[in-house]
Amino acid sequence: MAQVEATTERVIAADAETVFDALADYSDTRPKLLSEHFSEYEVREGGDGGGTLVHWKLQATSKRVRDCLLEVSEPTDGELVEKDRNSSMVTTWRVTPAGEGKSRVVVTSVWNGAGGIGGFFERTFAPKGLGRIYDTLLANLAAQTEK
Numbered sequence: 001m002a003q004v005e006a007t008t009e010r011v012i013a014a015d016a017e018t019v020f021d022a023l024a025d026y027s028d029t030r031p032k033l034l035s036e037h038f039s040e041y042e043v044r045e046g047g048d049g050g051g052t053l054v055h056w057k058l059q060a061t062s063k064r065v066r067d068c069l070l071e072v073s074e075p076t077d078g079e080l081v082e083k084d085r086n087s088s089m090v091t092t093w094r095v096t097p098a099g100e101g102k103s104r105v106v107v108t109s110v111w112n113g114a115g116g117i118g119g120f121f122e123r124t125f126a127p128k129g130l131g132r133i134y135d136t137l138l139a140n141l142a143a144q145t146e147k
Helices: 016-022 031-035 116-145
Strands: 003-012 036-044 053-059 064-073 079-084 090-097 103-112
Touching: 003 079, 003 116, 016 079, 016 090, 016 103, 016 116, 031 116, 103 116
Parallel strands: none
Antiparallel strands: 003 103, 036 053, 053 064, 064 079, 079 090, 090 103
């Protein structure tokens, strides 16, 4: 079983605090950022950053649906970590300043991939597919935060 990693980033024309606060707002803002790949979104505990427990289904392909139950933590300033209780997937969001009035958002998901030929295809195609999903989410984040 090899580890699979998908990373996407975007510079957003809004300060890091504004962008982080929007990203960490699982009750109101986060649902507005999600693409059609997400369904059954529900905040089960908390709703603002660390201590949040959130559920959704992620349909990465027509045949692949992940039922995600994510525990959110904030290990450092500008960082959200979502650990899936239903799999090995961990997604880390990092928001850092990127010049005056701008921020850089980097999202990285890692998980233990399948073995054999299925694992080869997963390592080859899953990062690209997840990258496209995160590109949409980051574009929606920019639309919500850029003034």
